[in-house]
Amino acid sequence: MQENKKALVLLNMGGARNKGELKMFLTNMFNDENILTIKNAFIRKMVATFITNSRLDNAWKNYEKIGNFSPINPLTEQLINKCNDKIENYKTYQVMRYTPPFAKETISQMKKDGIKEVLLLPLYPQYSTTTTKSSLEDFIKFAKNSFNLKIIETFYKNDKFNECIVNEILNNVKDETSYNLIFSAHGLPQKIVDAGDPYEKQMNEHVKILSEELQKRGKNFKSINLAYQSKVGPLKWLEPSLEDMLKNFKDENVIIYPLSFIVDNSETVFELDIEYKEIAHEIGIKEYKVCSCVNDSEEFIETIKDIIKI
Numbered sequence: 559m560q561e562n563k564k565a566l567v568l569l570n571m572g573g574a575r576n577k578g579e580l581k582m583f584l585t586n587m588f589n590d591e592n593i594l595t596i597k598n599a600f601i602r603k604m605v606a607t608f609i610t611n612s613r614l615d616n617a618w619k620n621y622e623k624i625g626n627f628s629p630i631n632p633l634t635e636q637l638i639n640k641c642n643d644k645i646e647n648y649k650t651y652q653v654m655r656y657t658p659p660f661a662k663e664t665i666s667q668m669k670k671d672g673i674k675e676v677l678l679l680p681l682y683p684q685y686s687t688t689t690t691k692s693s694l695e696d697f698i699k700f701a702k703n704s705f706n707l708k709i710i711e712t713f714y715k716n717d718k719f720n721e722c723i724v725n726e727i728l729n730n731v732k733d734e735t736s737y738n739l740i741f742s743a744h745g746l747p748q749k750i751v752d753a754g755d756p757y758e759k760q761m762n763e764h765v766k767i768l769s770e771e772l773q774k775r776g777k778n779f780k781s782i783n784l785a786y787q788s789k790v791g792p793l794k795w796l797e798p799s800l801e802d803m804l805k806n807f808k809d810e811n812v813i814i815y816p817l818s819f820i821v822d823n824s825e826t827v828f829e830l831d832i833e834y835k836e837i838a839h840e841i842g843i844k845e846y847k848v849c850s851c852v853n854d855s856e857e858f859i860e861t862i863k864d865i866i867k868i
């Protein structure tokens with residue numbers, strides 16, 4: 559086997575493989591200062607334990623409906639394997655933030671493999687302190703000065719990436735003029751945005767870029783919209799919510815593209831495919847379709863090759 563000294567590290571959130579890992583996921587997530595912005599670590603830990611314990615059983619019921627595990631891990635593994643098959647000069651690794659494989663173990667393997675140069679690619683197209691920053695800080699904390707690091711912070715402006723998205727949307731509709739397109743993004747608490755998180759601004763820019771790309775191809779959806787899914791807790795989150803957005807489309811067709819995710823996960827296969835589908839049915843939406851994430855598609859591997867040409 560060819561000896562690689564350069565690593566491409568894909569960073570993502572992780573997800574539950576079983577109920578024990580869901581508890582781990584929630585505990586680690588709510589202990590993350592980027593998610594729960596309580597400065598005092600002791601109080602944050604108490605609140606994290608409280609939220610985890612009160613959320614666990616109900617949250618697990620959702621995973622039971624999708625086969626008792628999140629698809630994020632197997633799909634990420636498929637993506638890593640394809641990168642290792644198809645991307646020359648780099649060995650590709652994964653690091654998850656809230657469930658294994660964690661930064662510490664992957665970094666120790668990378669050192670054993672003799673890696674000197676590392677390119678970090680968080681699998682979040684738009685930058686958020688809650689995702690991108692959190693994952694990068696976590697990697698850097700454990701890597702210390704072991705590698706020569708390069709970082710890709712966002713890739714929502716990448717043309718190849720946007721071609722993948724537009725192709726996936728258009729492959730799912732025969733006549734786009736009869737569909738309302740909704741870009742659905744994972745929500746964020748408004749106070750995180752007010753504190754300077756660029757996620758909402760980048761999400762708006764991303765929707766504008768994609769709308770222009772559709773227009774260039776002569777594709778005219780009935781409407782193009784952005785909405786936010788997955789609100790957790792009582793605080794104000796980004797609006798409009800996906801639920802409110804769906805209410806505009808009684809008796810009409812809707813196609814959803816999950817814009818904040820690269821790999822399908824519980825928020826797509828449970829929330830979008832099951833939970834919001836039921837809501838859409840209650841509202842009286844005629845046809846409700848959900849696009850797949852780019853996952854390990856050939857087109858996305860080509861996109862990664864393009865992104866890492868830095």
Ligand SMILES: C=CC1=C(C)c2cc3[nH]c(cc4nc(cc5[nH]c(cc1n2)c(C)c5CCC(=O)O)C(CCC(=O)O)=C4C)c(C)c3C=C
Binds near residue numbers: 745824
């Ligand atoms: C409470 C705060 C949360 C913030 C802020 C948040 C931001 C955020 N999350 C994603 C992507 C994913 N989140 C996922 C699950 C998930 N997210 C939260 C909470 C916040 N997310 C919770 C509590 C959960 C667990 C499920 C639940 O109990 O509802 C996942 C799915 C992982 C999986 O298991 O498949 C993803 C992916 C983004 C992109 C984001 C901010 C931009």
Ligand SMILES: [Fe+2]
Binds near residue numbers: 744788
């Ligand atoms: Fe989340």
Ligand SMILES: [Fe+2]
Binds near residue numbers: 788789
């Ligand atoms: Fe959720």
